[in-house]
Amino acid sequence: MSDPRIAIVGATGAVGGVTLDILRERAFPVGGLRLTASARSVGRTLTFAGEEIAVEETAPAVFDDCDLAFISATDAVSRDMALAAKERGCVVVDDSGVWRMEPDVPLVIPEVNAADVDAHRGILAIPNCAATPIVLALDALRRASPIRRVIAATYQSVSGAGAAAVAELDEQSRALLAGGEARPERRPQIAFNLLPRIGSFRDNGYTSEETKVLHETRKILHEPNLPLSATCVRVPVPVCHSAAVNIEFERPVSPDEARSLLAAHPGVAVVDDPESDAYPMPADCAGRDDVFVGRVREDSALPNGLALWIVADNLRKGAATNAVQVAEEIVRRSAWLRAGV
Ligand SMILES: NC(=O)c1ccc[n+]([C@@H]2O[C@H](COP(=O)([O-])OP(=O)(O)OC[C@H]3O[C@@H](n4cnc5c(N)ncnc54)[C@H](OP(=O)(O)O)[C@@H]3O)[C@@H](O)[C@H]2O)c1
Incomplete structure (x- = not known):
């Protein structure tokens, strides 16, 4: 055509x-x-x-x-x-x-x-823009071992709530820095604050955003029973959603193997060099299309577990x-x- x-x-x-x-x-x-x-x-x-x-x-x-x-x-x-x-x-x-x-x-x-x-x-x-980066990382890592469970805490930028929310962050920040009041109109104050609610609350205590991360991840990965618990938080950052993710595998997966699999996966880039203080941050990842992963380490609480940190531009890849x-x-x-x- x-x-x-x-x-x-x-x-x-x-x-x-x-x-x-x-x-x-x-x-x-x-x-x-x-x-x-x-x-x-x-x-x-x-x-x-x-x-x-x-x-x-x-x-x-x-x-x-x-x-x-x-x-x-x-x-x-x-x-x-x-x-x-x-x-x-x-x-x-x-x-x-x-x-x-x-x-x-x-x-x-x-x-x-x-x-x-x-x-x-x-x-x-x-x-959902919080689910996409997590799913990409999980898809890379499940090549090493089936995943037993996932625990994620997200740090989601205000542009995830639309253009008006970005303007609100700007106005509130300027007002507070000038010694005035934030005067939030449509949602709780976001400047110099964190909002541990995105969307509406469900009967089980999770929010609609957290529920989307669970169900959408399962659907895209074709893993309808994957256990996943998310806590989604709005942060006063203009662009880029971040997530701290802890994954338990059926078999041990070393941080080096994980970094190799992540780096080889289309759409994923690894930024992980603690010695030179290199890890993904919203200010660096805004305007870019990859999902960036760093801080890959053995999880000290989960058996066969890895902990990692993910950042992606919610308006672009999200x-x-x-x-x-x-x-x-x-x-x-x-x-x-x-x-x-
Ligand atoms: N922001 C993100 O990171 C993100 C990520 C993934 C998915 N999404 C989804 O993408 C969609 C848009 O999000 P956004 O962040 O771009 O929101 P936004 O900045 O608030 O933009 C909303 C757009 O919808 C238009 N609109 C509003 N009411 C309308 C109506 N009654 N009839 C026709 N058009 C109307 C607006 O037009 P006017 O300018 O004329 O008001 C504007 O163009 C949402 O469904 C959101 O869930 C957003």
Whole structure:
């Protein structure tokens, strides 16, 4: 087929803007581009490949002349617009949590389960931005030994909550440094603080974010019973999610073997030289596509255990880069929507 005609829904948002960058950086074939957002953004223009493109209000008719849609807006928009696009023969790569666990929706990290793309029926999903880096590291390490259990604590940047949250961190930090008050409006104060709740609480005490990390990791790895416990924390960092992860294996895995497997895995880079103080940090990993792993060591509490530290740019590999890579797989496999599905 000729180059796909593309819609980006939520083009004015944190992920939508980076999706435009990634399409250009990876020279994705673009046969046409429609950019949509809420009615608030009508009148704005965005630039792609030197061309000014007017932002349109999101509506089903946008998909009439599109082959592929990236949806990065709200859950409600994803729920309605993914179906509207699919009905019009347009394949959807969705960034929200709405579709990920549906049985007929592939949840894909191309370096881990690219073949799952073939099973799509019009909608594909990318994982939660906290899950993606952890899954990539686990996929590398399970080549040494089956995994018995995983315990993760995440340190998630404010851009994971969208562009408005980044602006809030900026405003609150400036106000507090000037001797004023943070005046949080929509969520608890984030400047100079940590929020041990992302999403809503479930009956079992875990949050929706922590539950996503559990279920999405199992689905992508095809390990439906993998024991995993996550604690997800919002931290006052603009970009990049980090995680401290402790893994128990069935057999011993040495730190050296783990570093080799991680370094050999596509999409993973090892930064681990304690003697020269080299380990991944958000300020260094922002704007990069790899998932960075360091601080690899024997876990002193878990039998056959390893402890490690992971950092990845949540707007790139955690969202836009992964979504564009999924679209590349669709193109490569000619996995377009078949009539009648
Ligand atoms: N941020 C991350 O790290 C990350 C990672 C993985 C997945 N995701 C997912 O990606 C999606 C977008 O996240 P984000 O961080 O980019 O959020 P964001 O910065 O708040 O952007 C939201 C986008 O959605 C648009 N929008 C809001 N309400 C709308 C409506 N009623 N109709 C049409 N468009 C509407 C906004 O348009 P206006 O500018 O006109 O308001 C904006 O373009 C979410 O589903 C999120 O869960 C985010």
